[in-house]
Amino acid sequence: MRICLVNLDFRPYRTSGHAIYGELLADGLRAAGHEITIVASQRAGAPSLARIDGIRVLRVPIGVTDWIGFSFRAARQVEKLHREQTFDVVHFLDLHFAYAYRGNHVATLVQPFRQRLHAKDGLPYYHSWRNLLFRYVYYTLASFTLEKWAANRVSIMLATSRAVRDAYIRYYAAEETRIVVVPEGIDTDRYRPQPSQRLRDALGLEGKQVLLYVGFSTPRKGLEYLGPALDSLGPDCRLLIVGKWERGYRERFYRSVSQHSRGKVLEAGYVPDEDMPSYYSLADILVLPSLLEGFGLPLVEAMACETPVVATTVGSIPEVVGDAGLLVPAMDSQALGEALQKLLDDEQLRRTLGTRGRKRAQRIYSKRQMVARTLEVYHTYLRQA
Numbered sequence: 001m002r003i004c005l006v007n008l009d010f011r012p013y014r015t016s017g018h019a020i021y022g023e024l025l026a027d028g029l030r031a032a033g034h035e036i037t038i039v040a041s042q043r044a045g046a047p048s049l050a051r052i053d054g055i056r057v058l059r060v061p062i063g064v065t066d067w068i069g070f071s072f073r074a075a076r077q078v079e080k081l082h083r084e085q086t087f088d089v090v091h092f093l094d095l096h097f098a099y100a101y102r103g104n105h106v107a108t109l110v111q112p113f114r115q116r117l118h119a120k121d122g123l124p125y126y127h128s129w130r131n132l133l134f135r136y137v138y139y140t141l142a143s144f145t146l147e148k149w150a151a152n153r154v155s156i157m158l159a160t161s162r163a164v165r166d167a168y169i170r171y172y173a174a175e176e177t178r179i180v181v182v183p184e185g186i187d188t189d190r191y192r193p194q195p196s197q198r199l200r201d202a203l204g205l206e207g208k209q210v211l212l213y214v215g216f217s218t219p220r221k222g223l224e225y226l227g228p229a230l231d232s233l234g235p236d237c238r239l240l241i242v243g244k245w246e247r248g249y250r251e252r253f254y255r256s257v258s259q260h261s262r263g264k265v266l267e268a269g270y271v272p273d274e275d276m277p278s279y280y281s282l283a284d285i286l287v288l289p290s291l292l293e294g295f296g297l298p299l300v301e302a303m304a305c306e307t308p309v310v311a312t313t314v315g316s317i318p319e320v321v322g323d324a325g326l327l328v329p330a331m332d333s334q335a336l337g338e339a340l341q342k343l344l345d346d347e348q349l350r351r352t353l354g355t356r357g358r359k360r361a362q363r364i365y366s367k368r369q370m371v372a373r374t375l376e377v378y379h380t381y382l383r384q385a
Contacts, residue, residue: 003087089106098154165181
């Protein structure tokens with residue numbers, strides 16, 4: 001098949017974890033013998049046309065309005081390409097990117113803006129009053145215009161979780177028959193337990209109990225509720241943070257950490273993909289205190305490395321984690337601290353949950369299964385066209 005995938009980013013550029021989903025899907029489809037074209041945003045002077053690992057990549061300007069301007073330009077580019085060579089499938093890897101596209105297509109569902117609008121006690125998550133006002137206006141306008149238009153035009157939707165599927169049914173009365181749940185997948189051969197003592201030593205973590213957080217840190221991730229939980233944990237506990245921060249949120253997190261616990265926090269910043277299995281393997285627990293998740297890729301990556309999980313009961317997290325971790329209510333620092341301490345005190349429970357997690361990741365969340373299920377959706381789409 002000739003397949004066109006549209007995503008905001010494609011290697012080597014990433015501004016969110018969703019780019020990893022796009023890369024893995026594109027690679028898997030190409031390996032299965034399909035002809036893949038990627039339409040992505042142009043960043044840092046990248047050429048507008050290139051071939052990367054056998055995949056044709058066309059980049060369009062992103063503009064000051066970020067994904068909104070990119071989506072409009074990408075839609076016109078895809079329409080032009082489609083007239084020239086005819087794609088069998090046009091797949092927008094985020095439904096929001098399809099708001100301006102005028103042809104038949106499939107799209108992947110992520111958290112709806114309507115859901116983000118009420119994620120924190122009926123308000124958007126935020127790190128300052130100014131940020132709250134911005135998110136409230138932004139999410140309101142986006143949900144009642146662009147998101148609504150996109151949801152009404154798509155032929156078939158792929159939801160990364162049942163929670164996301166149910167949100168679109170609730171907020172946009174989307175027909176359940178047009179939504180197929182296709183979880184994201186990872187390379188479970190690469191994400192597996194790794195020797196980690198050398199990395200522990202290099203980070204000064206020998207003899208410490210390590211909590212690992214991985215992700216692009218925004219107010220949606222709820223890290224300010226992890227800060228107070230550190231006070232209830234022992235002096236040998238360390239929180240290792242991997243990833244970048246949204247501007248302004250790092251300061252909000254550190255305001256939540258007492259002076260007593262400041263020494264427990266260590267930032268690793270950006271870590272290359274090839275090193276991530278070692279980071280997951282050195283950790284005693286992966287912690288994800290999110291206020292909202294549509295999937296949660298670090299959960300699956302950690303599980304594949306036999307690292308147990310402590311996370312919240314929001315969005316897709318319960319269905320992703322299953323019986324491979326401990327879950328607590330969002331925004332509850334006390335419950336979070338108690339769950340972390342329980343797991344840190346019980347090595348056998350950590351091993352049991354780790355073994356379950358590895359088996360669950362292999363059974364449900366492999367890249368091979370993600371690609372196969374996506375192709376099934378494409379074939380259904382073609383039969384209905």
